[in-house]
Amino acid sequence: MAYNKDILGIIEQFDSIVIYRHVHSDYDAYGSQLGLKHLLIANYPAKEIYAVGDEDIVNPEFLEKMDTVNEDTIKNSLAILVDISNAARVEDDSYKLCKESIRIDHHPYTETLCDHEIIDTDASSASQLVVELAKDSNWLINEKAAEYLYAGISTDTLKMTIDKVDKRLFEDLAYLYGTKIDTNMVNRMIYDLTVDLFSTETKVRNKIIFDEDAAYVTFNTKELEEYGLDYRNAKDMVNIMGNIKGINKYAMFVQTDDGKYNVSLRSHSIPIVQIAEKYGGGGHPLASGISSINESDITDIVKMLKEAR
């Protein structure tokens, strides 16, 4: 997409910029946030650039530590929110204190969060939109930024397997490859599982329930403990159902400490987001989630999943 020239103008006006990502961050959230941070550092060395959010990072070996920013700095800063679909999903509320704000996102629009919003649901990932911002702004790409952005694109496209993988994405990737990227290293960093997690994944495969063209797994808190899984790892395992012939829709139900269930819904081609919306959730047409349902809702959701045509 072509970036409004104003966006670059706004970025250039500020001496300090704070970049925000969403709660329960995935690699696109981290990748677009840290990729943008390194692009800005390299192209505007005089500016102060911060990336904020939960310190508890999923993969500290690959990802870097978050920054702390004092309130006075925040008040004089530009906020940039990446990969965030709604206010409840912003990990740090301090963006509201910033002087001006920009949002860069690829989720379907739900509400306005910022003064300037770039929302493009045709893009594969927020990371792709950051690449396009760099391209349109003629920014130099550096290795660190490229690795983060590649990680975001690779994971949000499920290793380049979804329909958002198109000419536009390949052109953006070509731009990203203007610098050296050690994709082999990045892939191993983001996809390799520990032996424990790999063995657990094998056990989880045996827990899959197949029902017509749908498949699903449920995890209560007791089972999570038994499998040595935390909520996050269990949720991520929804993807193990993504490459089964004849299975077009799949779901993961993971119980949270309050006894409710978190739901991840996926589909290869038939939209399922309307099911999530019915329970206060949302997301993309083919990949959406619900933060909290009752155990008794699981049967209904599976039924709706099967019946989605």
Ligand SMILES: [Mn+2]
């Ligand atoms: Mn994303």
